Amino acid sequence: MHAETGYVGRNDMKIIAIGGGGFTHDAHPELDDFCLSATARGNPRLAFIGAASGDDPQKTARFNARFADVAETLVHLPMTLPAAQLARSLEQVDLVYVGGGDTEKMVAAWRREGWDKVLSEACRSGVILAGVSAGAVCWFDSFLFSSGKGAMRPLPGLGLIPIGACPHYSSETDRRAALHAAVGAQTMPASIAIDDGVAVAFENGLPTGICGAQAGAGAYVVRRGPQGVTEEYLSIG
Known part of the structure; x- marks a missing residue:
């Protein structure tokens, strides 16, 4: 993907994209642990943004319950800020x-309120951005959206990762055909597709x-080449 995009890097930005699962879905707690491990701190300071669900109080409550015993501080950042x-x-x-x-x-709300620039700058300054579904794909150049x-x-996404993205690749069966067509x-552009139960x-x-927190689940690189659209398992290293 690096050679295809010509991307050379933007500071030290760390982002974790979850295809589906984690505390908001009450599934696959290993994905939450994977996010925590990225901070390299025993008691990290965590924030939750629930803008995609209209700041649903149930999801905020799940955030607090999941991380209360492992975080130094927990904060909810509502769109009213x-x-x-x-x-x-x-x-x-x-x-x-x-x-x-x-x-x-x-x-759209982030762009209207200036949150897109703030979040991008925070990432460039060392804050780790993580999320599931909407919170996973918003950081990419583009994402496959279903209303x-x-x-x-x-x-179009925020463009912090210079490829496309698609979540719920295993659980929403029409996504594969739609992504290949796009x-x-x-x-x-060339895109990463992430199954439920997987974080990248x-x-x-x-x-x-x-x-990978679910048997048989993975992430895939979908790209267009001389022989048409191909799909390959994402391998690291």
Whole structure:
């Protein structure tokens, strides 16, 4: 993927993308542990953003319950925060976890309120960005979005990782055909597709680690080549 995009890296950015699972889905706690291990701290300072689900209080409660015994501090960052206050809050955080929901509305709100720039700068400054579903794919150049109505379609992300992305690859069976079609039509670039129960860690835009918490689940690189669209298991190293 590195050679295909010509990407040379952007500071020391660490991002973890979860295809499905973790505390918000009440499944695969190993994925949460994988995120915690990225901080290299015994008691990291964690923040939760639930913008994609309209700051659903149930998901915030699950965040607090899951990490209460392992974190130094826990903070919920609601969309009511002005960008300047968000920036100050992120100065005291090691990892931000973004929950799932409506990716299109979330990214639009971030851009409208200036959160996109704040989160990108925080990542460049060393804050780890992690998340599931919407919170996984929003960091990429583009992502495959389903509103639940009509066909899936590509949408632009924040561009911190210079490829496309698709979550829930194993559990939502129409995603594979839609992603292959988008990559084939070049409406999405070469993309990573992530099954439920899998998390992929990126550093400076490149995959550096993978956690598989469900048997048979994986992550895949989907790209367009001379022979058409191909799909290969993501291998690290």
